[in-house]
Amino acid sequence: MPITLGDIPQQPRDEAFALTADFKADNHPNKVSLSAGVYRDGDSKPWVLSSVREAKRILHETTDLDHEYLPIQGLDSFLDAAKDLILGKEAAATANAVSLQTISGTGANHVGAAFLGQKLQPKNVFISDPTWSNHHLVWTVGAPNVTQRKYPYYDFSNHTLDFDGMMSTLEAEAEENDVVILHACSHNPTGADPSREQWQSLARLFKQKKLFAFFDSAYQGFATGDVEADGWAVRHFQQTLFGECSAEENPSSAPPGMCIAQSFAKNFGLYGERVGAFHLILPRQTQADGAKSELLRLVRAEISNPPLFGARIVQTVLSDAKLRAMWENDLRVMSSRITKMRSLLRQAIEEDPNSGDWSRLESQIGMFTFTGLSENQVLRLREVHHIYLMNNGRISLSGVNEGNVKYIAEAFNEVSRQ
Template sequence: MIFNNISEAEKDPILGLTEEFKNDLNSKKVNLSVGVYKDDKGNTPTLPSVTEAEKEILNQNISKTYKPIDGDKEFTEKSIQLVAGEDLFSEINNTSFGLNTPGGTGALRLASDFLFQFSSKSKVWISNPSWPNHKPIFEASGFKVDIYPYFNSESNSIDFESLTSTIKKIPKGDVLVMHGCCHNPTGEDLKAEHWDEVSDIAKSNNLLVICDFAYQGLADGLDDDANGVRKMIRNLDNLIICTSYSKNFGLYSERVGCLIYNSKNESNCAPVLSHMKKTARSNYSNPPAHGSEIVKFILSNNSLRDRWKEDLNNMRDRIKNMRKLLVKELKNKGCSKDFSFIERQKGMFSYTGLSKDQVNALKKNNSIYIVNSGRINIAGLTTANVEYVANAINDVI
């Protein structure tokens, strides 16, 4: 039997740390590895707007029957509208569609499986560094994955010159994966003029861009965070956007995502949608419904939408405050390394530049859990533990 010859797979680098953290008996332990938002008490609460929406949905006694393969039409339209904004949405209404997917990961895998059917010789290019799951997702479909430069660890900033010089050489027809905002793991986002140049290169080289857009609203605001994506919608002939509602709605376990396709050629939409639905059918059949009902309900209700925006603003402000506090505490400790770049970065994550040995020392000596790359989840910091974390980092520098 094949089962007798199977050895254990490597643990997920992030979820494996979470298991270690759970088993750690140190009362001061801090988990800065897993990518979930936490409040100042260290909890991951259900957003008040989500709680209110769930109450209303329960009262409506909505059927639990299957959703269509591509999900609820109103949900996907609201998703496109959120990404594109009111004005642009009216322009692309007939040249775009969406599929409700099991989270952002489901959207990425659906895009990958679909593309491999029609372009199996293409290569997928991801940033260096990137979200650890990007490479396995595309490789699982059969793609070969390569990297383009993104981050300069010496200057703790984007190496835009190397980025552009590399993507200019990417063969026509290859796939370019971009982070829409809150780059994971670095927290360093492209500037407006960067998006213009990358978009122009992608168009002239006939590259297919997949934009992973998992953190809208957590950098600078819903519209500001979408500026780069909207530039690409306007400029590129074809674009795939993979959105997630795990972070900005706090719907992690509900698995709510959306794959959005936009084309300058309206006649592309029907055949592309038909094959994406066929691919989804053989993968997960149809999407989970509860989370998408919540998102749809909130985005369709002006009062709840405003409350959700307030919830989102509160999360974003707390993350920014934690960045400032960590930098301040490190400076107060007289740390020999300048960590001021952390305050400049966007979203939940920061690429600290800590080495693997330093990361291991933090876990061993202080029960502070960080992935080996040195990426930390800023949202895992609280006013109660930020000084403890700063002291520990200062000790290992």
Template sequence: MSLRTVKQLPNMAVNVMLMHGLLRGGSFSVVESGALRSEKMACSKALQRSSAVLLRNVLPAQGQLAVRASSWWSGVQMGPPDVILGVTEAYKRDTNPKKINLGVGAYRDDNGKPFVLPSVKKAEKRLAEKQLDHEYSPIGGTAEFCKHSILLALGDSSEHVANGLNATVQGISGTGALRIGGAFLSSFFPGPKDIYLPTPSWGNHGPIFRHSGLNVKSYRYYDPSTCGFDFAGALEDLSKIPEKSVVLLHACAHNPTGVDPKPEQWAEMSTIFKKRNLFPFFDMAYQGFASGDVDKDALAVRAFLRDGHQIALAQSFAKNMGLYGERAGAFSLVTGSKDEADRTMSQIKIIIRPMYSNPPINGARLVSEILGDKQLRQEWLGDVKLMADRIISVRSTLRNNLKELGSSRNWSHITDQIGMFCFTGMNQQQCERLSKEFSVYLTKDGRISMAGVTSKNVAYLAEAIHAVTK
């Protein structure tokens, strides 16, 4: 390379060569042959001058950029730790062999291990044999998955589905389905952009709907004095909610309390929804997991439809199929006409496109494989009942053990409540004692995951609860 060539190099080229370590002071190598040798020193000096200019003009700018970049996020505060994660981390650090984790929100078998449903294993094997591709799913998910999902919720003989009155899309499990619904309501709901949640509700409900652009409000639901449903309080609050408001309802196995309205209470609530012209948004994350019967657990949703309500519905297959990490769920609107269903579907897809574009395929394929095959579906229903029955059994055992220990407290709510979670009625001090003295880990509001209770640890758990509550 000649001196003339170096001098003619654009500044950017010199910069790039420097960055790649090609120009290092006078060490840059030029071809030494004959007449070119005399240009070596001059070439080297020219490169040194270019390097000096670069250091003066470019590096200060880089330094300024570094300072500026380091300050972009200086105003970001540390967020609060996740409550459930904190419970699990404390459990992991504990060396007590009797320790129990009652914070986990996933089903465990009687050995405390994750449970892969036998029906899911069979579905996985079938899918593997099909050697399917990994192409994009449609924006709204496959038609097969959407049909199986809505029919599971509304029933195989649903007239709404038969008449095309539903707009159903695949969501990223229940969380994603709720977010789609929140975004749609924020953009298109003709009433107030408010959504009323039961007190308490799943901890993620508030953030999901706030991030969707809705104002989050509340209505009474749980009665701490009875560890049951505050029916009178709920009716009073629902009667005062402004007309044309959105109200979130847990279809079954209320999270976190495990308290569900009775059929006749659902009927009264439906009547108030009609009188006040309220819009019901059902979150159905535990269909089948609550009672062991998918039809029984869909009672509220189907009753509201029979009463003439149009609804929004979020579904999840995380719990009832154990597909936690597959993120398989669905969002549906049940509308007044097929034309409405088509128009709302078009807008829902427009919402999804910039949000995540296309849903994941594997979980949806597993759901479709199971629900689309009669024999496999029956096996799955048996698996669901097995999980639900285990939870119901340990509830009964825990209550009986507390009674046998001589507890003077009324623990009937343990068996009255349903689903994965139980609101024990214990206060924060009692919960802290359980953790510190007995290595029993739960959230400070007294919620326990019944999935963490087994036939092997239930006696110890009863003794611990009795010790801190007597």
């Protein structure tokens, strides 16, 4: 009997969006959302960056702006600014790079997976364990021919980066041309990042084994408040893999390439505008035209061409010295509030002498922290205390504020005793 559309099994709800919906439907006066990866101010309200407000004002007062279609690759002035931001101006000017505007970081990840699955055809894609949950779905849909492998990333017992496990697995199991997903900074969901020395060791390994580095950069500037520091790992990889060898003269000496999925949701607060970029860096400039033509073909088939307004906002901010300075101050405001909430939450939890060591709240970085709470404890937080977080125990620190930090700490300690 032929299969009908009615025979399609129902997929489970996406956890992140389901939690947001359940939180909104909850009428409890003390409810708290620690699940959504969005910045909130001290009153748990959405915050429009001052630099973004000013850019919008400028755009709305510019009388000769139109709403015509962008080219398939997107807004070129935005792409130049985005590439400069992640690679640095000097490297961006000399790198053999192909850039496309995408539907935020998810679109960049998907375009990259589809392109690499079709053209590079790696045997494996290695993804950190744990990772942003959408990485697996993106590669399942975009590159079903590529085997997904996990590499150790987090030591759950010590609440620290498992760098030795990461290195030993990639060294022993990754093969030439395999793709490895790396979080540029502020690892989601653990908040545990490699040190600069560890990034240097990784870059040497990638060069030696000719692995393809796929950076997911969603938090540049948001992690530490410093866009240069947060872009360091990507820039070091680009220089190590392609900046110090003449791939044009000796192509066999270089890895197959590297790429970056770049999101402007978090660091510009443009969540709903879906502004992103994909950058493919190749060993030789002679490879660029063919690669670009294939990427344009993928974009044409999926979205035809990207949206305009959000890209104009980012380009306006990054191209104006005054607005750029305003934006960098906005980043410091957001990152410093997150850092303060980490400290306050740790202090509030550890007021209970039986709470144990919560130093991980301050040693980890960025929006997210792995609490170490079990799925049963997370469920109790939701059902008894109306506190919403991911089943794996990840919390978004942006949902913590001075008004609810004590309530959250007491709830965490209560479920930890169960």
